[in-house]
Amino acid sequence: xxxxxxxxxxxxxxxxxxxxxxxxxxxxxxxxxxxxxxxxxxxxxxxxxxxxxxxxxxxxxxxxxxxxxxxxxxxxxxxxxxxxxxxxxxxxxxxxxxxxxxxxxxxxxxxxxxxxxxxxxxxxxxxxxxxxxxxxxxxxxxxxxxxxxxxxxxxxxxxxxxxxxxxxxxxxxxxxxxxxxxxxxxxxxxxxxxxxxxxxxxxxxxxxxxxxxxxxxxxxxxxxxxxxxxxxxxxxxxxxxx
Amino acid sequence: xxxxxxxxxxxxxxxxxxxxxxxxxxxxxxxxxxxxxxxxxxxxxxxxxxxxxxxxxxxxxxxxxxxxxxxxxxxxxxxxxxxxxxxxxxxxxxxxxxxxxxxxxxxxxxxxxxxxxxxxxxxxxxxxxxxxxxxxxxxxxxxxxxxxxxxxxxxxxxxxxxxxxxxxxxxxxxxxxxxxxxxxxxxxxxxxxxxxxxxxxxxxxxxxxxxxxxxxxxxxxxxxxxxxxxxxxxxxxxxxxxxxxxxxxxxxxxxxxxxxxxxxxxxxxxx
Numbered sequence: 426x427x428x429x430x431x432x433x434x435x436x437x438x439x440x441x442x443x444x445x446x447x448x449x450x451x452x453x454x455x456x457x458x459x460x461x462x463x464x465x466x467x468x469x470x471x472x473x474x475x476x477x478x479x480x481x482x483x484x485x486x487x488x489x490x491x492x493x494x495x496x497x498x499x500x501x502x503x504x505x506x507x508x509x510x511x512x513x514x515x516x517x518x519x520x521x522x523x524x525x526x527x528x529x530x531x532x533x534x535x536x537x538x539x540x541x542x543x544x545x546x547x548x549x550x551x552x553x554x555x556x557x558x559x560x561x562x563x564x565x566x567x568x569x570x571x572x573x574x575x576x577x578x579x580x581x582x583x584x585x586x587x588x589x590x591x592x593x594x595x596x597x598x599x600x601x602x603x604x605x606x607x608x609x610x611x612x613x614x615x616x617x618x619x620x621x622x623x624x625x626x627x628x629x630x631x632x633x634x635x636x637x638x639x640x641x642x643x644x645x646x647x648x649x650x651x652x653x654x655x656x657x658x659x660x661x662x663x664x665x666x667x
Numbered sequence: 668x669x670x671x672x673x674x675x676x677x678x679x680x681x682x683x684x685x686x687x688x689x690x691x692x693x694x695x696x697x698x699x700x701x702x703x704x705x706x707x708x709x710x711x712x713x714x715x716x717x718x719x720x721x722x723x724x725x726x727x728x729x730x731x732x733x734x735x736x737x738x739x740x741x742x743x744x745x746x747x748x749x750x751x752x753x754x755x756x757x758x759x760x761x762x763x764x765x766x767x768x769x770x771x772x773x774x775x776x777x778x779x780x781x782x783x784x785x786x787x788x789x790x791x792x793x794x795x796x797x798x799x800x801x802x803x804x805x806x807x808x809x810x811x812x813x814x815x816x817x818x819x820x821x822x823x824x825x826x827x828x829x830x831x832x833x834x835x836x837x838x839x840x841x842x843x844x845x846x847x848x849x850x851x852x853x854x855x856x857x858x859x860x861x862x863x864x865x866x867x868x869x870x871x872x873x874x875x876x877x878x879x880x881x882x883x884x885x886x887x888x889x890x891x892x893x894x895x896x897x898x899x900x901x902x903x904x905x906x907x908x909x910x911x912x913x914x915x916x917x918x919x920x921x922x923x924x925x926x927x928x929x930x931x932x933x934x935x936x937x938x
Contacts, residue, residue, distance in 0.1 A: 483688065483690045484690050484693075484694065487690070487691065487694055488694075495912075495916065498873075498915065498916045498919040498920070499877070499912045499915050499916060499919075500876075500877035500878070500879075500880050500891075500915055501877065502880045502881060502891065503880065503891070503908060503911055503912055503915065504912075506908055507905070507908045507909070507912065510904050510905070510908075511905070599769075599770075603771070603772040603773070604772075605772075606772035606773075606774040606775055607772075607774060607881075609774060610774075610884060617772060617774055617775050617778070620775070620778075621778060621782070624782060624783075625782075628786070630779075630782045630783040630786045630787075631779075631783040631784075631786075631787060634775060634778060634779035634782070634783045635779070635783075637775055638767075638771045638775055638776075638779065641770060641771040641772060641775065642766075642767065642770040642771055645766075645769075645770035645771075646766075646770065
C-alpha cells in the first residue's frame with residue numbers, strides 16, 4: 426500500500442534537503458524560543474502583577490483584576506489574533522508619533538509578546554497565591570532588619586515563595602510549550618505549521634504529525650524531569666508535602 | 668510606649684469591599700466612555716447581515732462543548748478508575764493515554780486526525796464505498812473526536828485524584844452494609860468522587876470552551892469560523908474579534924455561574 430510505504434519511509438525525515446528532518450528541527454527550535462521567551466516575559470508580568478494585586482492601590486488592583494479575568498475568559502486563539510494585530514499596530518503607531526518609518530515586526534517578537542501577555546495573567550494568579558503562602562513573620566523579620574522593599578523581595582519573598590509557586594509554574598510552562606502551536610494560525614513557522622507544510626508536500630501526513638507529536642512529547646517528559654529536580658532543590662529544608 | 672508602637676504586618680488582607688466605592692464609579696465611567704467610543708467610532712454595520720449565521724455558530728460552539736464534555740466525562744470515569752484499582756496493564760494503558768494527550772498540543776492532534784487519518788481512510792476503496800464515508804468525509808467527527816479525547820485525558824487525571832481521595836472508611840462502611848462492588852460504586856464511590864471533582868470540572872469545562880475555536884482550522888463552522896468569514900468579507904481587523912472576545916467572555920461567565928449553582932447544591936455538613 427502507498428500509505429504504508431509513506432508511513433515507513435523514514436528517509437523523508439533525513440536532515441538534508443530531500444528529507445524534511447532539518448526543517449522540523451528548525452521549527453522545533455522556533456517553538457522552543459517562543460516558549461522560553463513567552464514564559465520569561467510572563468514571569469516578569471506575573472511578579473509585577475502579583476505584587477500589584479497584593480500591595481497596590483485600589484485602582485491598580487481593579488485594573489489587574491480586569492486583566493487577569495479577561496485574559497482567562499477569552500480563548501487563546503482569539504487573544505493571539507487580537508494581540509498580534511494590536512501589538513504590531515501599536516508599535517507602528519508609536520513609531521509614527523515619533524516620526525520614524527513603519528517597521529515590520531518580526532514574527533518571533535510578536536509571538537513572544539502574545540504568549541507573554543497570556544502567560545502573565547495566569548502567572549499573576551499563581552504567584553499571588555504563592556506570596557500569600559509565605560509566613561508573614563519572615564517578611565516582617567526582613568523589615569525589622571531594615572531591608573528595603575526591593576531587597577526583601579530579592580532575598581526573602583521570592584526564594585521563600587518558590588516551593589509554593591513551582592507546581593503552578595511548571596503547569597504553565599507546559600501550557601506555554603503547547604500554546605506555541607496556536608501561532609501556526611497566524612502563519613508563524615513553528616513546529617506545527619512546518620509539520621503541516623512538510624506533510625502537505627509529501628503526502629506522508631501520518632509520519633510527520635507523529636514525528637512532531639513525538640518532539641512535543643519529548644519536550645514535556647524532559648521538562649517534567651528538570652522540574653522535579655528544581656522542585657527538590659527548592660523544597661530542601663521543608664518537611665513533607667505542604 | 669504602647670501608643671507609639673508601630674506594627675507593620677507583611678500582608679494585610681484587604682477589608683471586604685463593596686462594589687461601588689468612589690474609584691470603582693470612576694473606573695466604570697472610564698469603561699463606559701471606552702465602550703461608547705467603540706460603538707460610535709468603529710464599524711458595526713455588518714452585524715445585522717451576519718446575525719443569523721453568528722447565532723448558528725454560537726449554537727454549534729455550545730453543542731460541540733456540551734457533547735464533547737459529556738462523552739469525554741463518561742470516558743474519563745474508567746480512565747480514572749482503572750488507575751486507582753484496575754489491573755496494572757489497564758492502569759499503565761490509561762496513564763500512557765493521559766501522558767500522550769496532555770503532552771502534545773491539541774491543534775496537532777486535531778490536524779493528525781483530520782489530515783492524517785482522513786488521508787489514510789481515503790486510500791482504502793472499502794471505506795470509500797461503505798455507508799460511513801459521507802460522515803468520514805465531513806470535518807465534524809474529527810473535531811468531535813479530538814476535543815472529546817482531550818477532555819477525557821485531562822478529566823481522567825482529575826477523576827483519578829478524586830477516586831483516590833474518597834476516604835477508605837466510607838467504602839468500608841458500604842461493604843459492611845453488604846453492598847456488592849457495583850452498588851458501592853454507584854451509591855458511594857462515584858457520587859463522593861464527583862463532588863470532590865466538581866470545582867475542577869468547572870475549570871476544565873471553561874478550558875474546553877476555549878479549545879473549541881480550534882476546530883475552525885479544519886473547516887467546522889463554529890462562532891470563530893463565522894467571525895473569520897466576516898473578517899475576510901469586510902476587511903475589518905478589530906471589530907469582529909472584539910465582538911468574539913465579548914461572546915466568549917459571556918459564555919465563560921454563564922458557565923462559571925452554572926457550576927457555582929451546581930456546587931451550592933452539593934449536600935455538605937457545615938463549611
